[in-house]
Amino acid sequence: MKAELQKNVIDTFKELNYKLASFSETELNTVPFEGSWTAGxxxxxxxxxxxxxxxxxxxxxxxxxxxxxxxVKDIEALFFNYDLKMKSPEAIIPSDITYNKNTLTLSLLKIEKELLNVSETYDLTLTCLDSEVPGFGKFTIYEWVSFALIHIQRHLNQLQAIGKVVIEK
Known part of the structure; x- marks a missing residue:
């Protein structure tokens, strides 16, 4: 379970970093269409x-x-339903500013390292009591790391769509 989760962390962040690298600084901060976030x-x-x-x-x-x-299967069913438009919790709505590609890359590397460390050093079967996701309740550490990866995978789909509009061919 641990090795599979760590492989998933590495593969997901590899794909996310590859996608981020495909945007120029300008493209990263270009609004693709009204009502959308930028890739940044x-x-x-x-x-x-x-x-x-x-x-x-x-x-x-x-x-x-x-x-x-x-x-995990319920989280996947919800997040991989791309017909469903979700509203972000206030606490994780990004500012409408110009983002720096290098700063974002360094932040992603830090998070990847943290998730790998968590999946290596903690008992993945323990349930975290201090946090929960509305509608799902409390998660095990395994479910929390999986939730992060599923969340990223959902937004990789969004980044792909943004890239089709803003990346110059």
Missing amino acids: QVIQHLIMGCSGFPEMCAGKTEKKSGKPDQK
Whole structure:
């Protein structure tokens, strides 16, 4: 379970970094269409949403019965339904500013390292008691890391769509 999760972290961040690299500084900060975030804002949203895992996992936890990946299929079903338009929680809405590609890249590298460290050093079957996702309740550490990766994968689809509009051919 641990090795598979770590491979998923590496593969997901490799794809995300590759996608980020495909945007120029200008393209990164270009609004593709009305009502959309820029690619930079999408990446910043992911940074905000995937930060703080070491602190959360070091908080209150408990062993619960059930499978440690019990909620992953439900998370995937929701996040991989691209017909569903989701509204971001206020706490992870990115600012409408000009984003720096290098700064975003460094932040992503830090988060990747943190998620790899969490998946290596913590008992993935423990349930985190200090945080939860509305509609899902409390997650195991395995589910939290999976949630972050599924969240990234959903937005990779969005970055692909933004790239089709703003990247000069």
